[in-house]
Amino acid sequence: MREVSQGRLNEILPKKRDLYYGGTWHVPLGGYSETFNPGTGESLGHCADANAVDVKAAVSAARKAFETWRYSKPLDRAAMLRKAAAILRENAEELALIDAQNCGNPVTEMAGDALHAAAQIEFFAGLVTEIKGETIPMGGGVTNMTLREPLGVCARIVAYNHPLMFCAGKFAAPIAAGNTVVMKAPPQAPLSAVRMMELLDGVFPPGVLNVITGGTPSGEALVSHPEIPMVTLIGSVPTGRAIARQAANQLKQVILELGGKNALIVYPDADLEQAIDGAVRGMNFAWCGQSCGSTSRVFVHDAVYDQVLAGILEKVKRYRPGIPTDRATTMGALVSRAHLDKVLGYIDVAKNEGAELVAGGSVPQTPELQNGFYVEPTVFANVTSEMRIAREEVFGPVLSVLKWHDEEKLFADVNNVEYGLTGAIFTKDLATAHRAASRIEAGFVWINRAGPHFLGAPYGGYKQSGIGREESIDELMAFTQIKNINITF
Structure with missing residues (x-):
């Protein structure tokens, strides 16, 4: 069934709209804010808007829980994490429908998010016994060893493009390492995180997993709280810089997964069909290009430029904006009116x-979409690296196709942005692939594909695209600190 009834959509929305900390629900002192469906413009009701006092109470509950959780058995932590993963799998469909309503991405794309989150949780559950120290030779009569211990209360602030996947997947590593967590759901799309806590209530001891919702004040209160030694963000570069500045005041540790203006390079010897498919998939048109890893700059060798551009324009036709909860929809809505205006502004600038402009560039005129925040999949040709469209992150469905001939100039243009998150290279020549991969200033590079993440492979950026690595054992170890113990017999 493609259509989901409005009754069904209303039924699965969370009944609780408060803050969850210390193992129970709390009425927010900060009050409530309204949340919306970007696909229809309709209100989805109110959700808690935590203030600094609310944050202080949540952190206090998490700190109290940490005093016992830090000494819990690793395999007990793993068992609880696996139970949480199983619950998410069982409820994946309804969580996808909630996200589709609240963040605007198509339900068919959101269907995998709960499953990806469950896989991340299971991955870190399986690594709990790898949080090991070392023994260091010191000579006779002395033993020296190291321990990895948890940090304490960790705050994780996540983005709106994958609300459930980020909220669920990101609590796993710190909890596996023996920390307690305060998750801050995205203010634009908080409902799946609230529903998650309705489902996971009682899985962990009170105070181990806490979820707050709210805007910038609640995030600032988390970052500045003296009892939080670690703050992480999935978000924009300006927000990351603000967090880093505040965290520096108290020498907090940070993981920042920020924006990208990512390049995809097509060499003349590439499998062109593969490259064309990679260019379109890598742009993440399905969720309106609202992805920091989107390969929004496609550099095509001039010998194959016309052929690749024609192929891109043909494949882009598979993406048509539609109501996010309709299973036939291949491309959803932008998250808000303000963001729609920003994306349309970039199109005008370009x-x-x-x-x-060779494709899209306008708001669709379909009557049923008029109250939502939609823009057509957009492609620009004959873009140069000096244009803003090729330098600044649009975070929308806008693909720039650039022509190149000289490889040295290519690498200079690819790297002449402040970002360095991902890159993609299409070539049949192994030497070319290695050379290009070594020259691209990015933390995650695909060769002959673009877009997917691989659990266990570290994900993160160079330059202004972030600090730290996630989705791997590196993420787990980041939530520990090393203690050295020297024993003289």
Whole structure:
């Protein structure tokens, strides 16, 4: 069944709209804010808006829980994590429908998010016994060993493009390492996180997993709280810089997974069909390009430029904006009116700077979409690296296709942005692939594909795209600190 009834959509929305900490629900002192469906513009009701006092109470509950949780048995922690993963799998469909309503991405894309989150939780559950120390030779009569211990109360602030996947997947590593967590759900799309806690209530001891919702004040209160030694963010570069500045005041540790203006390079010897498919998939048109890893700059060798551009324009046709909860929809809505205006502004700037609009660029005129925040999948040709469209992160479904000939200039243009999150290379030549991979300033590089993450492979960026690595054992170890113990007999 493609259509989901409005009754069904209303039924699965969370009944609780408060803050969850210390193992129970709390009415927010900060009050409530309204949340919306970006696909229809309709209200989805109110959700808690935590203030600094609310945050202080949540952190206090997490700190109290940490005093016992830090000494819990690793395999007991793993068992609880696996139970949480199983619950998410069982409820994946309804969680996808909640996210589709609240963040605007198509339900068919959101269907995998709960499963990806469950896989991340299970991955870190399986690594609990790898949080090991070492013994260091010191000579006779002396033993020297190290221990890895948890940090304490960790705050994780996540983005709106994958609300459930981020909220669920990101609590796993710190909890596996023996920390307690305060998750801050995205203010634009908080409902799946609230529903998650309705489902997971009682899985962990009170105070181990806490979820707050709210805007910038609640995030600032978390970052500045003296009892939080670690703050992480999935978000924009400006927000990351603000967090880093505040964290520096108290020497907090940070993991920052920030924006990207990612390049995809097509060499003349590439499998062109594969490259064309990679360019379109890598742009993440399904969720309106609202992905920091999107390969939004496609550099095509001039010998194959016309052929690749024609192929991109043909494949882009598979993406048509539609109501996010309709299973036939291949491309959803932008998250808000303000963000729609920002994306449309970038499209105007690109046209004014001389880029050639060859696909999309407008708001769809379909009657049922008029109250939502939609824009057509957009492609610009004959883009140059000096244009803003090729330098600044749009975070929307806007793909720039650039022409290159000289490889040295290519690498200079690819790297001449402040970002360095991902990159993709399409070539049949192994030497070319290695050379290009070594020259691209990015933390995650694909060769002959673009887009997927691989659990266990570290994900993170260079330059202004972030600090730290996630989705791997590196993420787990980041939530520990090393203690050295020297024993003289």
